[in-house]
Amino acid sequence: MTADQWIALVAGIVGGALRVGAPFLFVSLGECLTEKSGRINLGLEGVLVLSAMAAFGGAYLTDSAWLGVLIGATAGAALALLHGLLCSLDRVNDVATGIALMLFGTGLAFYLGKPLIQPQAPQIPAIALGFWSDNPVVRSALQLNALVPLGLVLAVLLYWGFAHTRAGLLVRMAGDSANATRALGYSVSGIRIAATTAGGFIAGLGGASLTLFYPGSWNEGISSGQGLIAVALVIFARWSPLRCVGAAFLFGGAGALGPALQSIGVGWGYHLFNTVPYVLTLVILVFTCKPGSVAIGSPGELSSTR
Amino acid sequence: MRSALKEIALPAFAIAAALLVFGVLVWFAGVSPVDVWVTLFKGAFGDWFSWQNTLQRAAPLMLTALCVAIPARAGLVIIGGEGAVVLGGLAAAALPYALPLPANVAGTVAICLAGAIAGGLWIMLAGWLRQYRGINETISSLLLAYIAIGIFKHLVEGPLRDPASLNKPSTYSLPEGLLIHGIAGSDIHWGLAIGVVACVGLGLWLRVTASGFSVRVVGGNPRTAQLVGLPATRLILAACGVGGACAGVAGAVEVAAVHTNANASIIAGYGYAGILVSFIARHNPIAIIPVAILFGGFGAAGSLLQRRLGLPDASVLVLQGIAFVLILASEGLRMVDWKTLLRNRMPKAAQPKLVKERA
Numbered sequence: 001m002t003a004d005q006w007i008a009l010v011a012g013i014v015g016g017a018l019r020v021g022a023p024f025l026f027v028s029l030g031e032c033l034t035e036k037s038g039r040i041n042l043g044l045e046g047v048l049v050l051s052a053m054a055a056f057g058g059a060y061l062t063d064s065a066w067l068g069v070l071i072g073a074t075a076g077a078a079l080a081l082l083h084g085l086l087c088s089l090d091r092v093n094d095v096a097t098g099i100a101l102m103l104f105g106t107g108l109a110f111y112l113g114k115p116l117i118q119p120q121a122p123q124i125p126a127i128a129l130g131f132w133s134d135n136p137v138v139r140s141a142l143q144l145n146a147l148v149p150l151g152l153v154l155a156v157l158l159y160w161g162f163a164h165t166r167a168g169l170l171v172r173m174a175g176d177s178a179n180a181t182r183a184l185g186y187s188v189s190g191i192r193i194a195a196t197t198a199g200g201f202i203a204g205l206g207g208a209s210l211t212l213f214y215p216g217s218w219n220e221g222i223s224s225g226q227g228l229i230a231v232a233l234v235i236f237a238r239w240s241p242l243r244c245v246g247a248a249f250l251f252g253g254a255g256a257l258g259p260a261l262q263s264i265g266v267g268w269g270y271h272l273f274n275t276v277p278y279v280l281t282l283v284i285l286v287f288t289c290k291p292g293s294v295a296i297g298s299p300g301e302l303s304s305t306r
Numbered sequence: 307m308r309s310a311l312k313e314i315a316l317p318a319f320a321i322a323a324a325l326l327v328f329g330v331l332v333w334f335a336g337v338s339p340v341d342v343w344v345t346l347f348k349g350a351f352g353d354w355f356s357w358q359n360t361l362q363r364a365a366p367l368m369l370t371a372l373c374v375a376i377p378a379r380a381g382l383v384i385i386g387g388e389g390a391v392v393l394g395g396l397a398a399a400a401l402p403y404a405l406p407l408p409a410n411v412a413g414t415v416a417i418c419l420a421g422a423i424a425g426g427l428w429i430m431l432a433g434w435l436r437q438y439r440g441i442n443e444t445i446s447s448l449l450l451a452y453i454a455i456g457i458f459k460h461l462v463e464g465p466l467r468d469p470a471s472l473n474k475p476s477t478y479s480l481p482e483g484l485l486i487h488g489i490a491g492s493d494i495h496w497g498l499a500i501g502v503v504a505c506v507g508l509g510l511w512l513r514v515t516a517s518g519f520s521v522r523v524v525g526g527n528p529r530t531a532q533l534v535g536l537p538a539t540r541l542i543l544a545a546c547g548v549g550g551a552c553a554g555v556a557g558a559v560e561v562a563a564v565h566t567n568a569n570a571s572i573i574a575g576y577g578y579a580g581i582l583v584s585f586i587a588r589h590n591p592i593a594i595i596p597v598a599i600l601f602g603g604f605g606a607a608g609s610l611l612q613r614r615l616g617l618p619d620a621s622v623l624v625l626q627g628i629a630f631v632l633i634l635a636s637e638g639l640r641m642v643d644w645k646t647l648l649r650n651r652m653p654k655a656a657q658p659k660l661v662k663e664r665a
Contacts (some may be wrong), residue, residue, distance in 0.1 A: 005642055033657075042444065053336030059527065079383070082631070083402075086631065086634060086635055089635060089637075090637050090638050091637050091638055091640030092634055092637055093634075095444055096585065096634055097382055097631075097634050099383075099385055099444075099581060099630075100582075100585075100630035100631045100633075100634050101626070101627075103578060103581070103582065103626060103627045103630055103632065104622065104627025104630060104631050105624070105626070105627070105629065106627075106629065107624040107626060107627040108624055110618070110620030110623055110624075111618050111620040111621055111624045111657065114618040114620065123570075141624055188391055215554065220620075224452065225449070225452050228445060228448050228449070229449070231445055232445050232449070250634070262472045268507075269460060269464075270460075271456045271457075271458045271459040271460040271463065272457070274456055275452060275453045275455075275456030275457070278449045278452045278456075279453060281449050282435075282446060282449050282453075283442045283575070285435075285439070285445070285446065286435070286439050286441065289439055289440040289441045289442075290439075290440050291439055291440035
């Protein structure tokens, strides 16, 4: 390989980490908030797909990318609210409900999104991080999604909020001990519904960055499990919003490996390289989970870790 | 008798409600709900042609639903059946590359076994990861499904590709003698018989045999299982293996009866629809048979909805999704004591009130 190809490959992976990692960042932050309140939302996969479609449709109809982002996030919040409400019913298991909403959300997105496969919608503006280079490959690889800085701020805000605000403490308390929360006179269901809905809103921003930035169009294969990887990412990040940032970009880089290799002419094993994020998730789970014990930092009420 | 009625009434009510909600949705799209219901029924069960179509789709659904139901009986929520389907189909199509197979029933049995082994091992891996590494099997099985699809596409578009398949990368077609044919000249292939036999057989296994009972104990109350010294890990792995094998056979049957080779068409979402079928059947193998036929019918009617009424082909997915959500919500109503509720309008003893006063 020549030096130029190496530069292109590295730029492709770094740029890809920022681009592909953006949805991971938002979904994992959303899942983190949901899980901190003691509930798991596997339905975030459905939230991601539905909000991606809604954001694209919204941007197309209103002719404004930012209104599209808002519409996508709202759609995500609405689906997550449904999850929160269903899980509050007696004897309704949050894992099963999550699977149901995953199927429902994707189905609804495919149904409503049929007319959106062809058109072009306005895109989220890009921040050019490659201004220092004359190399056009590097320049185009390092286009940063304008939502990413928002995600970073959100991560810091969540981290700070969990530690220092009343709402953050309430969410953590509901996640660690439902009984203690009840004893203090707060509604566990209420807190969890609110946290789940807010988590869906944040995940919806991830959906918006899927269709309004990269790859920048709506199609039915757009998510393929990224919402679920985010669930595993949160375990890896040990329920810390700040560590979610690192984890999201690590996975973004893994997801960008296949396309980056293809862009420099390595055609072999394209589909295998595309499975790298899933393999990486499994490998990381193997190293972070231990049989018979609960992962460090895990909220005490979480059904998936008990 | 009462409870059996309740067992059927709630899902039936939920599916009826799902049809109603779906009707409202298509009404917003400017299509008459009544037309949709009539078309659904006609496309699914209207005549012999639709019945054939329905039963052809019900066969893989029964097998993929078992992939959810059997592990669920052992206490595991496995949702990666699609991976077992895909690898089962791949193994079935690849076996003739590796071994000279007799072009007769023995050969067909061999490719089905190859599918069963591939699918069984794949789902067993999820069970193994849970038992030995403490990884949540719901997440791992789905990740494994995406990995399986990647491996499938890699092999079908690469090393195992028939160079003559230009537009649609496929493996070489199976020789005529290895194919699974229709039952008595119909379009319904023998996969349906395999599905029914598997459902009935595994249903009896769970109910009648000691090992089946042990699986249910492990799933129902892990602590009891521990106390009476049941080999929980071995039973859980067995349940995963059996379930995965069923889904693997579903993939093999899709290859040998429907597509004649392995190509991307077998990634058709049967694994995901199987989750829904199993949940509605409350993970009861016998109940899977009618539920799979119902959802096979919805699937068969999908293309008719598209052609007759101009609805998107994803309509059926929406209907399935609504049905799933409502079925789960109806679980919340299952334990409600209706008599007491009607008599004094108080569902149950309220939560201790003293907690409210401190806030």
